[in-house]
Amino acid sequence: MDDHPNGHFPFIAPDAITLDIVGYQFGWDIRYAGADGKLGEGDVKKFSLQNKFGVDPSDAAGKDDFTSTELVIPVGKPVHVLLRSRDVIHSFYVPSFRLYQDAVPGRTIKWIQFTTKNTADVELACSQLCGTGHYNMKAKIRILPVAEYEKWFAGKVAAQKAQN
Numbered sequence: 001m002d003d004h005p006n007g008h009f010p011f012i013a014p015d016a017i018t019l020d021i022v023g024y025q026f027g028w029d030i031r032y033a034g035a036d037g038k039l040g041e042g043d044v045k046k047f048s049l050q051n052k053f054g055v056d057p058s059d060a061a062g063k064d065d066f067t068s069t070e071l072v073i074p075v076g077k078p079v080h081v082l083l084r085s086r087d088v089i090h091s092f093y094v095p096s097f098r099l100y101q102d103a104v105p106g107r108t109i110k111w112i113q114f115t116t117k118n119t120a121d122v123e124l125a126c127s128q129l130c131g132t133g134h135y136n137m138k139a140k141i142r143i144l145p146v147a148e149y150e151k152w153f154a155g156k157v158a159a160q161k162a163q164n
Protein backbone atom coordinates (compact mmCIF):
# COMPACT_ATOMS: atom_id res chain seq x y z
CA MET A 1 0.00 0.00 0.00
CA ASP A 2 2.80 2.40 0.86
CA ASP A 3 4.32 1.83 -2.57
CA HIS A 4 1.34 3.56 -4.11
CA PRO A 5 2.12 7.23 -4.79
CA ASN A 6 -1.04 8.16 -2.93
CA GLY A 7 -0.36 6.01 0.11
CA HIS A 8 -3.55 4.94 1.81
CA PHE A 9 -5.79 6.28 -0.94
CA PRO A 10 -5.28 3.91 -3.88
CA PHE A 11 -8.51 5.13 -5.50
CA ILE A 12 -6.69 8.34 -6.46
CA ALA A 13 -5.90 7.98 -10.17
CA PRO A 14 -2.14 7.75 -10.83
CA ASP A 15 -2.52 10.29 -13.67
CA ALA A 16 -4.57 12.74 -11.58
CA ILE A 17 -3.47 16.36 -11.42
CA THR A 18 -2.56 16.91 -7.78
CA LEU A 19 -3.19 20.43 -6.46
CA ASP A 20 -2.36 21.94 -3.09
CA ILE A 21 -5.27 24.05 -1.83
CA VAL A 22 -5.01 26.01 1.40
CA GLY A 23 -7.96 27.79 2.99
CA TYR A 24 -7.45 30.88 5.12
CA GLN A 25 -9.48 33.77 6.52
CA PHE A 26 -10.78 34.59 3.92
CA GLY A 27 -9.80 32.94 0.70
CA TRP A 28 -8.14 30.03 -1.03
CA ASP A 29 -4.51 29.67 -2.11
CA ILE A 30 -3.88 27.19 -4.90
CA ARG A 31 -0.53 25.65 -5.85
CA TYR A 32 0.30 23.63 -8.95
CA ALA A 33 3.24 21.34 -9.61
CA GLY A 34 5.33 22.96 -12.32
CA ALA A 35 6.97 21.33 -15.35
CA ASP A 36 8.28 18.39 -13.27
CA GLY A 37 4.71 17.36 -12.36
CA LYS A 38 5.77 17.13 -8.71
CA LEU A 39 4.63 19.40 -5.88
CA GLY A 40 7.21 20.40 -3.32
CA GLU A 41 6.21 18.86 0.00
CA GLY A 42 3.88 21.14 1.98
CA ASP A 43 4.06 20.86 5.75
CA VAL A 44 1.30 22.32 7.96
CA LYS A 45 3.95 22.93 10.67
CA LYS A 46 5.84 25.30 8.36
CA PHE A 47 2.93 27.64 7.60
CA SER A 48 3.72 31.33 8.08
CA LEU A 49 2.73 34.62 6.48
CA GLN A 50 5.82 34.36 4.28
CA ASN A 51 5.35 30.65 3.57
CA LYS A 52 1.72 30.26 2.60
CA PHE A 53 2.06 26.63 1.57
CA GLY A 54 4.52 25.55 4.26
CA VAL A 55 7.03 24.38 1.69
CA ASP A 56 10.64 23.52 2.37
CA PRO A 57 12.70 26.04 0.33
CA SER A 58 15.43 23.43 -0.14
CA ASP A 59 13.00 20.93 -1.74
CA ALA A 60 13.95 20.78 -5.44
CA ALA A 61 10.48 19.54 -6.42
CA GLY A 62 9.00 22.85 -5.25
CA LYS A 63 11.25 25.16 -7.27
CA ASP A 64 8.99 25.22 -10.33
CA ASP A 65 5.67 25.08 -8.49
CA PHE A 66 3.39 28.01 -9.27
CA THR A 67 0.37 29.49 -7.57
CA SER A 68 -2.98 30.68 -8.80
CA THR A 69 -5.94 32.50 -7.31
CA GLU A 70 -8.24 30.61 -9.69
CA LEU A 71 -8.71 26.87 -9.84
CA VAL A 72 -8.08 26.14 -13.52
CA ILE A 73 -8.57 22.50 -14.57
CA PRO A 74 -8.88 20.49 -17.78
CA VAL A 75 -12.26 18.92 -18.47
CA GLY A 76 -12.43 15.13 -18.15
CA LYS A 77 -9.18 14.70 -16.20
CA PRO A 78 -9.12 13.50 -12.60
CA VAL A 79 -8.14 16.24 -10.16
CA HIS A 80 -6.72 15.29 -6.77
CA VAL A 81 -6.80 17.94 -4.05
CA LEU A 82 -4.50 18.13 -1.05
CA LEU A 83 -6.60 20.26 1.28
CA ARG A 84 -5.32 22.22 4.26
CA SER A 85 -6.17 25.22 6.41
CA ARG A 86 -3.78 27.88 7.68
CA ASP A 87 -5.99 29.08 10.53
CA VAL A 88 -9.49 27.87 11.43
CA ILE A 89 -11.81 25.16 10.09
CA HIS A 90 -12.97 25.94 6.57
CA SER A 91 -14.86 23.77 4.13
CA PHE A 92 -14.03 23.22 0.47
CA TYR A 93 -17.43 23.52 -1.15
CA VAL A 94 -18.28 23.30 -4.84
CA PRO A 95 -22.09 23.45 -5.06
CA SER A 96 -22.21 22.39 -8.73
CA PHE A 97 -20.09 19.29 -7.96
CA ARG A 98 -22.17 18.44 -4.86
CA LEU A 99 -18.83 18.29 -3.09
CA TYR A 100 -17.77 19.54 0.28
CA GLN A 101 -14.99 18.61 2.63
CA ASP A 102 -13.80 20.31 5.80
CA ALA A 103 -10.29 21.72 5.87
CA VAL A 104 -8.92 21.22 9.37
CA PRO A 105 -5.92 23.08 10.85
CA GLY A 106 -2.91 20.78 11.33
CA ARG A 107 -4.08 18.19 8.83
CA THR A 108 -3.69 17.46 5.14
CA ILE A 109 -6.83 15.92 3.63
CA LYS A 110 -5.68 13.65 0.81
CA TRP A 111 -8.79 11.87 -0.38
CA ILE A 112 -10.60 14.45 -2.54
CA GLN A 113 -10.72 13.54 -6.21
CA PHE A 114 -13.15 14.63 -8.88
CA THR A 115 -13.46 14.48 -12.65
CA THR A 116 -15.48 17.07 -14.54
CA LYS A 117 -17.76 16.34 -17.50
CA ASN A 118 -18.29 19.78 -19.03
CA THR A 119 -16.39 22.97 -19.53
CA ALA A 120 -17.82 25.73 -17.36
CA ASP A 121 -17.04 28.49 -14.90
CA VAL A 122 -18.21 27.51 -11.44
CA GLU A 123 -17.53 28.70 -7.90
CA LEU A 124 -15.50 27.31 -5.04
CA ALA A 125 -16.94 28.53 -1.75
CA CYS A 126 -16.47 27.87 1.96
CA SER A 127 -19.33 26.10 3.72
CA GLN A 128 -17.99 26.49 7.26
CA LEU A 129 -18.85 29.73 9.04
CA CYS A 130 -15.24 30.80 9.60
CA GLY A 131 -15.43 34.47 10.55
CA THR A 132 -16.61 37.88 9.43
CA GLY A 133 -15.36 37.47 5.85
CA HIS A 134 -16.82 33.98 5.40
CA TYR A 135 -19.39 35.18 2.87
CA ASN A 136 -16.59 36.42 0.65
CA MET A 137 -14.41 33.31 0.84
CA LYS A 138 -14.53 32.04 -2.69
CA ALA A 139 -12.52 31.34 -5.81
CA LYS A 140 -13.38 30.89 -9.44
CA ILE A 141 -13.13 27.41 -10.94
CA ARG A 142 -12.51 27.43 -14.70
CA ILE A 143 -13.03 24.05 -16.38
CA LEU A 144 -11.30 24.35 -19.74
CA PRO A 145 -10.96 22.20 -22.86
CA VAL A 146 -7.71 20.21 -22.50
CA ALA A 147 -5.79 22.17 -25.17
CA GLU A 148 -6.77 25.48 -23.57
CA TYR A 149 -5.74 24.22 -20.14
CA GLU A 150 -2.37 23.12 -21.52
CA LYS A 151 -1.84 26.57 -22.98
CA TRP A 152 -2.69 28.22 -19.64
CA PHE A 153 -0.40 25.77 -17.83
CA ALA A 154 2.50 26.41 -20.23
CA GLY A 155 2.08 30.16 -19.71
CA LYS A 156 2.23 29.76 -15.92
CA VAL A 157 5.29 27.48 -16.14
CA ALA A 158 7.07 30.03 -18.36
CA ALA A 159 6.20 32.89 -15.99
CA GLN A 160 7.48 30.90 -13.02
CA LYS A 161 10.72 30.06 -14.87
CA ALA A 162 11.29 33.74 -15.63
CA GLN A 163 11.00 34.48 -11.88
CA ASN A 164 13.50 31.81 -10.78
Ligand SMILES: [Cu+2]
Nearest residue numbers: 090126130137
Ligand atom coordinates in the same frame (compact mmCIF):
# COMPACT_ATOMS: atom_id res chain seq x y z
CU1 LIG B 1 -13.88 29.61 5.42
